[in-house]
Amino acid sequence: QRQMCIRDSHMASHILAGTLIYRQNGIVINTRIINVNTKQIVASSREFIPQYVLSKEDIYLSSN
Secondary structure, three states: OOOOOOHHHOOOOOEEEHHHEEEEEEEEEEEEEEEEEOOOOOEEEEEEHHHHOOOOOHHHHHHH
């Protein structure tokens, strides 16, 4: 039996993937947009969100 892949379902041509890195003074966000058919990264971004803009819930998640 063959497994279903995103590219086989024709539901999306691109996907958004990323990571959150918690730092003492904020969060670093790395994102990539990937073409499902070619598996190439078509866009990427790296941003920093300082701690003073984050809510208490965001900071709580970083400690778990």
